[in-house]
Structures are given as structure tokens and as C-alpha cells.
Amino acid sequence: MGADRFSTAVRLKAIGQEAQARVYRAASRRPVRGNKLTGRAALLALVLCALVVALAYPMRQYIGQRSDIADQRRAAQRTKAKVEQLREEKARWEDPDYVRAQARERLHYVLPGETGFEVAGPVPVPTADPAARHGSTDQAAAHRPWYDNLWDGVDRADAAPEAAPAPAARH
Numbered sequence: 001m002g003a004d005r006f007s008t009a010v011r012l013k014a015i016g017q018e019a020q021a022r023v024y025r026a027a028s029r030r031p032v033r034g035n036k037l038t039g040r041a042a043l044l045a046l047v048l049c050a051l052v053v054a055l056a057y058p059m060r061q062y063i064g065q066r067s068d069i070a071d072q073r074r075a076a077q078r079t080k081a082k083v084e085q086l087r088e089e090k091a092r093w094e095d096p097d098y099v100r101a102q103a104r105e106r107l108h109y110v111l112p113g114e115t116g117f118e119v120a121g122p123v124p125v126p127t128a129d130p131a132a133r134h135g136s137t138d139q140a141a142a143h144r145p146w147y148d149n150l151w152d153g154v155d156r157a158d159a160a161p162e163a164a165p166a167p168a169a170r171h
Contacts, residue, residue: 108145118145 092098103109110116141149
């Protein structure tokens with residue numbers, strides 16, 4: 001009876017080893033998943049997404065307002081430069097010599113006792129092209145006194161052809 005029991009123990013031991021070998025082989029065949037998402041990691045990802053969504057609009061507003069502030073500062077600097085330029089021009093116009101020089105140059109004024117004269121330039125050659133003719137008169141008009149240009153404009157308006165058709169004769 002002792003041998004029978006011994007053989008049962010040896011058989012159980014052999015069955016246990018076989019079962020252990022089968023479990024080991026099955027575990028080695030199954031792919032191992034190392035990066036399994038845990039509940040804590042999912043909660044952390046959810047909180048981070050909520051923070052990004054919550055902060056996106058205020059950050060966009062902040063960046064837009066900073067850009068607007070920079071634009072306003074540049075505009076203020078340009079305006080200050082323009083004001084400074086106008087102050088300098090005003091100071092020049094307060095100088096009587098400058099005013100006299102501008103009146104002589106722009107309006108062709110002369111002082112009492114002086115004789116005013118104009119130097120005639122080359123006579124413009126008439127061309128057949130109306131656009132070229134118009135351009136040459138513009139260049140000539142730029143070098144003439146303003147009052148001559150004014151009277152020429154009045155004369156051209158007076159000499160303009162009538163656009164309305166003549167009334168038809170009745171029989």
C-alpha cells in the first residue's frame with residue numbers, strides 16, 4: 001500500500017509540473033500590454049482638456065487686446081510726430097521773412113518799388129493725341145501762377161460745346 005501512495009504523490013507532482021508548464025507556455029504566447037490606461041490617468045487627461053478649453057478663449061482675448069494696445073501706441077507715436085511737424089511749420093509761418101518768401105514764391109507778389117515779371121518758357125507743341133496734349137497742359141499749368149490757371153479754367157468752361165441737341169425745325 002505504501003508503493004501505491006508513493007506513486008500517487010509522484011503522479012500529483014508530475015501533474016502539477018505539467019500544469020505549471022502549460023500556464024507558463026500560455027503566458028509567453030499572450031501579448032503583454034504595458035501601457036494600460038488607468039482610471040487616474042484618464043481623470044488627469046480629462047482635467048487637462050477641460051483646463052485647455054476653459055483657458056483658450058481668455059488667452060485669445062488677451063493676445064488680441066495686446067495687439068490692439070500695440071497698434072494704438074504706434075498710432076499715438078505717429079500722431080505725436082505729426083503734431084511736432086505742425087508745430088515746426090507754425091513756428092516758420094510766424095516768421096515774417098518766411099511769410100514774405102512764401103507770398104513771393106506761391107502768389108508771385110512783389111514788394112512796393114519792385115517790378116514783377118515772368119519768364120516765358122518754350123511754347124508747347126500741339127499734338128494729335130488728346131492724352132499727350134492734356135499732359136503737356138498740366139505740366140505747363142504747374143509752372144504758371146494760380147490766377148492764370150483759374151482764368152484758363154473759366155475760359156475752357158465757357159468755350160465747352162453744348163451737349164444738348166438743337167431743337168428740330170417744325171413744318
